Amino acid sequence: MSNIQKQTDVILIGGGVMSATLGSLLKELAPEWEIKVFEKLANAGEESSNEWNNAGTGHSALCELNYTSEKSDGSIDISKAIKINEQFQVSLQFWSYLVNCKLIDNPHDFIMPLPHMSMVQGDQNVAFLKKRFEALSKNPLFQGMEYSDDPAKLMEWIPLIMQDRPSNDSIAATKIDYGTDVNFGALTRMLFDHLKTKNVDIKYKHSVDNVKRASDGSWELKVRNVDTGSVERHNAKFVFIGGGGGSLHLLQKSGIPEGKHIGGFPVSGYFMVCNNPEVVAQHHGKVYGKAKVGAPPMSVPHLDTRFIDNKKSLLFGPFAGFSPKFLKTGSMFDLITSVKPNNVLTMLAAGAKEMALTKYLIQQVMLSKEQRMEELREFIPNAKSEDWDLVVAGQRVQVIKDTAEGGKGTLQFGTEVVSASDGSIAALLGASPGASTAVHVMLEVINKCFPQRMKEWEPKIKEMIPSYGESLMENTELLHEIQTSTAETLGLSKKKELVYS
Numbered sequence: 001m002s003n004i005q006k007q008t009d010v011i012l013i014g015g016g017v018m019s020a021t022l023g024s025l026l027k028e029l030a031p032e033w034e035i036k037v038f039e040k041l042a043n044a045g046e047e048s049s050n051e052w053n054n055a056g057t058g059h060s061a062l063c064e065l066n067y068t069s070e071k072s073d074g075s076i077d078i079s080k081a082i083k084i085n086e087q088f089q090v091s092l093q094f095w096s097y098l099v100n101c102k103l104i105d106n107p108h109d110f111i112m113p114l115p116h117m118s119m120v121q122g123d124q125n126v127a128f129l130k131k132r133f134e135a136l137s138k139n140p141l142f143q144g145m146e147y148s149d150d151p152a153k154l155m156e157w158i159p160l161i162m163q164d165r166p167s168n169d170s171i172a173a174t175k176i177d178y179g180t181d182v183n184f185g186a187l188t189r190m191l192f193d194h195l196k197t198k199n200v201d202i203k204y205k206h207s208v209d210n211v212k213r214a215s216d217g218s219w220e221l222k223v224r225n226v227d228t229g230s231v232e233r234h235n236a237k238f239v240f241i242g243g244g245g246g247s248l249h250l251l252q253k254s255g256i257p258e259g260k261h262i263g264g265f266p267v268s269g270y271f272m273v274c275n276n277p278e279v280v281a282q283h284h285g286k287v288y289g290k291a292k293v294g295a296p297p298m299s300v301p302h303l304d305t306r307f308i309d310n311k312k313s314l315l316f317g318p319f320a321g322f323s324p325k326f327l328k329t330g331s332m333f334d335l336i337t338s339v340k341p342n343n344v345l346t347m348l349a350a351g352a353k354e355m356a357l358t359k360y361l362i363q364q365v366m367l368s369k370e371q372r373m374e375e376l377r378e379f380i381p382n383a384k385s386e387d388w389d390l391v392v393a394g395q396r397v398q399v400i401k402d403t404a405e406g407g408k409g410t411l412q413f414g415t416e417v418v419s420a421s422d423g424s425i426a427a428l429l430g431a432s433p434g435a436s437t438a439v440h441v442m443l444e445v446i447n448k449c450f451p452q453r454m455k456e457w458e459p460k461i462k463e464m465i466p467s468y469g470e471s472l473m474e475n476t477e478l479l480h481e482i483q484t485s486t487a488e489t490l491g492l493s494k495k496k497e498l499v500y501s
């Protein structure tokens with residue numbers, strides 16, 4: 001049985017951190033708007049946003065080496081690191097606003113201060129790290145970063161990594177104390193709990209099976225109750241497709257021209273989780289290494305302290321892998337059914353270009369536990385197999401599109417907002433830097449889809465995000481103010497101690 005329900009202002013598809021963030025922003029900007037959410041699983045934050053499905057790094061380029069590349073003249077390009085750091089400051093400000101307004105109770109339920117470190121081995125990598133440190137530490141966004149190649153200092157910072165390491169290994173690290181571990185699953189659930197109190201209608205176990213344009217320009221959604229199989233039709237003036245890996249199929253169903261010639265390339269992931277509390281206790285920080293030659297940027301190895309369910313854990317990974325599913329709970333037919341007449345050439349071109357990557361991912365999937373342990377031993381030389389278990393992480397779907405620089409079928413590693421020219425529908429594709437920059441990306445959705453409201457909404461946006469529209473790198477006074485206030489509100493107190501030049 002299908003029936004048309006009354007028209008809603010906004011429908012958010014998917015119960016991940018992106019829909020949660022967009023819903024929370026819109027409820028502050030237009031409290032009178034009616035919002036509905038459809039999530040096909042039983043709870044919010046069960047796919048990529050879940051705490052066990054991602055690495056929980058508050059990405060602000062403090063430790064991720066892939067955000068700073070070496071130019072042909074040997075200098076370090078820090079422009080991407082600056083961009084990502086500024087985007088994370090936007091998230092911190094919005095989360096602080098939610099805490100200050102008592103919309104979120106205890107920030108430590110989702111965010112914890114944690115040193116972010118980069119660690120490299122081998123003379124060439126050590127030279128790169130030193131240059132990176134020199135370039136970043138002069139920048140106000142990265143003040144407080146320390147560098148060391150002194151084994152005694154490194155033993156203080158990363159004892160688990162230094163113990164039993166041959167003394168002739170050249171090794172260096174940088175450390176910055178005000179990094180974060182973010183439990184994006186908890187954050188997502190908190191945001192949806194808050195939205196429920198604001199009368200947002202959240203329907204779990206409801207899958208959106210089709211999205212089509214109605215004659216009045218609004219969008220009609222076919223929504224299936226996954227328990228009963230019954231079908232309802234819902235109508236909205238604005239639809240956000242926040243289905244994570246499920247977004248591409250829904251975007252294709254919408255038929256908007258902006259969604260054509262785009263494909264998706266799934267990359268799965270695994271973490272190793274330490275089950276020995278004595279080992280867990282010996283590490284405190286997120287330590288990012290360098291990606292292996294030929295590895296995609298999202299498989300940079302890192303050894304992370306995590307705070308999940310009020311407990312300290314230790315994770316290593318991610319190991320990449322290949323699966324044709326677009327969601328962890330997706331279907332083996334996801335990849336093949338995403339190939340359409342309008343993107344087949346783009347997909348074929350990418351297939352030809354990315355043979356090496358596909359081969360790499362398949363090899364990664366085939367790794368035995370002992371082979372994965374060998375990779376871990378590059379970080380923890382004396383790691384014991386019995387202390388570590390393998391867990392399956394979330395699924396990412398990288399965007400494939402035709403670009404001027406890369407040509408036909410170019411694989412993208414960032415996130416992309418795809419929206420209709422009239423702003424009535426938008427989808428988020430891709431997964432990196434991901435949840436950390438959710439607030440920045442959802443503001444981009446708002447900007448693209450509601451340009452006529454931006455002037456009216458700007459004062460409220462500035463109240464929530466004081467740096468909105470400003471460059472923090474250039475306005476160091478504002479940067480200092482924001483870093484101090486967000487650190488206090490979110491309990492990330494180390495930032496206060498910084499001295500700004």
Ligand SMILES: Cc1cc2nc3c(=O)[nH]c(=O)nc-3n(C[C@H](O)[C@H](O)[C@H](O)COP(=O)(O)OP(=O)(O)OC[C@H]3O[C@@H](n4cnc5c(N)ncnc54)[C@H](O)[C@@H]3O)c2cc1C
Nearest residue numbers: 014016017018040047048049055057208243244246434436
């Ligand atoms: C291994 C890994 C490590 C990562 N590490 C980090 C990190 O350290 N830091 C960071 O910031 N980001 C990280 N990310 C990225 C981050 O997890 C994602 O960018 C973010 O969670 C995406 O949120 P989302 O809301 O778009 O998608 P999701 O959280 O996947 O939510 C999408 C939701 O939509 C639902 N859905 C899909 N289709 C439909 C449909 N048709 N009808 C109804 N519901 C539907 C799904 O069930 C799901 O609940 C990582 C990702 C992975 C996979």
